[in-house]
Amino acid sequence: MAITRRAMLGGCALLGFTARPAAAAFDPSPYFAGTARDHGFTYNRSNVAALDPVWHRQLVEHRHDEPPGSVIVDTQNHFLYVTFENNTALRYGVGVGLEGFKWFGRASVARKAIWPGWTPPPEMLARRPDLPHHMAGGPDNPLGPRALYLYRDGKDLGYRLHGTLEPWTIGTDASSGCVRMLPEDVMDLYQRIPVGTAVLVLKHIH
Amino acid sequence: MKSLPRLAAAALSAAALAGCGAFGGSSAPSVNGDTPIATLLDAPRGSPSDFDVNVGRRVFFAPNSADLSDTGRVTLDKQAAWLKRFAPYRIVVEGYADEPGSPAANLDLGRRRAAAVAAYLERRGIGAGRVKTVSFGNTRPVRRCPDASCWSQNRRAVTVLDSVAS
Numbered sequence: 001m002a003i004t005r006r007a008m009l010g011g012c013a014l015l016g017f018t019a020r021p022a023a024a025a026f027d028p029s030p031y032f033a034g035t036a037r038d039h040g041f042t043y044n045r046s047n048v049a050a051l052d053p054v055w056h057r058q059l060v061e062h063r064h065d066e067p068p069g070s071v072i073v074d075t076q077n078h079f080l081y082v083t084f085e086n087n088t089a090l091r092y093g094v095g096v097g098l099e100g101f102k103w104f105g106r107a108s109v110a111r112k113a114i115w116p117g118w119t120p121p122p123e124m125l126a127r128r129p130d131l132p133h134h135m136a137g138g139p140d141n142p143l144g145p146r147a148l149y150l151y152r153d154g155k156d157l158g159y160r161l162h163g164t165l166e167p168w169t170i171g172t173d174a175s176s177g178c179v180r181m182l183p184e185d186v187m188d189l190y191q192r193i194p195v196g197t198a199v200l201v202l203k204h205i206h
Numbered sequence: 207m208k209s210l211p212r213l214a215a216a217a218l219s220a221a222a223l224a225g226c227g228a229f230g231g232s233s234a235p236s237v238n239g240d241t242p243i244a245t246l247l248d249a250p251r252g253s254p255s256d257f258d259v260n261v262g263r264r265v266f267f268a269p270n271s272a273d274l275s276d277t278g279r280v281t282l283d284k285q286a287a288w289l290k291r292f293a294p295y296r297i298v299v300e301g302y303a304d305e306p307g308s309p310a311a312n313l314d315l316g317r318r319r320a321a322a323v324a325a326y327l328e329r330r331g332i333g334a335g336r337v338k339t340v341s342f343g344n345t346r347p348v349r350r351c352p353d354a355s356c357w358s359q360n361r362r363a364v365t366v367l368d369s370v371a372s
């Protein structure tokens with residue numbers, strides 16, 4: 001499995017502060033439905049009904065070769081699966097940022113965080129001096145309410161499963177971030193898989 | 207394109223595997239080779255698939271421990287709220303273990319894990335009469351391998367919806 005040094009260093013650190021749909025008149029309000037509270041923060045609830053049902057969290061019969069109790073990330077088709085017995089799986093629609101396409105292979109969830117902070121790596125700060133050196137976790141942090149950190153052989157791959165502030169980007173290739181999930185979905189995923197869970201990020205054509 | 211009867215049969219068997227008592231059928235289109243069973247919106251409220259998609263059956267434990275984690279309590283709070291709302295279900299809490307150690311020790315650990323979940327649900331208002339517990343020790347692992355990817359999945363308790371109380 002080829003894991004480039006660049007991918008190791010760069011990882012999924014590039015998170016968008018500026019990702020906006022091209023149309024100037026884009027109105028995000030249909031994608032939100034009020035607010036909710038979690039661990040002391042108030043965040044915008046997603047209006048799931050505004051998304052195509054293929055992106056809705058759902059139980060499916062899914063053919064795959066992984067044992068139960070795995071996560072499969074299909075970046076090409078924008079799905080994340082938690083596999084159960086009997087070829088069933090819980091499927092989530094995801095957005096995939098540029099960084100989400102920089103690596104594929106086998107890893108495990110080594111760490112999980114609630115309202116994660118974000119520290120841009122030095123080489124990114126060199127390119128983007130406007131970025132803060134550290135962004136505390138919270139409703140304005142592009143990682144959203146949860147992040148799950150993938151490691152391989154004890155090393156941080158920089159590959160993350162995290163939230164998004166932009167529900168309309170689920171099911172798309174987004175400009176930034178890694179594997180982006182609805183806040184409600186990444187909170188759900190956090191509950192479903194313990195630290196140690198095996199993750200397979202499928203090979204993609206990009 | 208598959209024939210309709212084959213599609214229906216596939217959906218039906220998927221629903222049966224997932225523990226759906228009646229054939230519901232999801233409104234979601236079939237994509238990526240998947241057969242949709244139920245989405246978070248179209249799962250019939252109070253159905254087993256609603257429990258699977260919107261609540262979750264499993265909580266996980268630290269090695270050789272039957273203590274509930276903060277994460278486990280969040281899932282159990284959701285289970286309790288759902289079970290209070292959809293009162294007819296009885297449940298069986300299954301405890302499992304996958305530690306090195308004797309079958310007897312693992313059976314005991316699974317028993318303590320199931321008991322911890324049952325006690326928590328009772329504190330959250332689920333009557334003891336609705337809850338049974340059982341331990342399978344280390345006899346039914348989710349995965350078999352000599353590392354944490356398997357052990358972490360196997361150290362679990364699973365809340366299974368049982369019969370509807372009469």
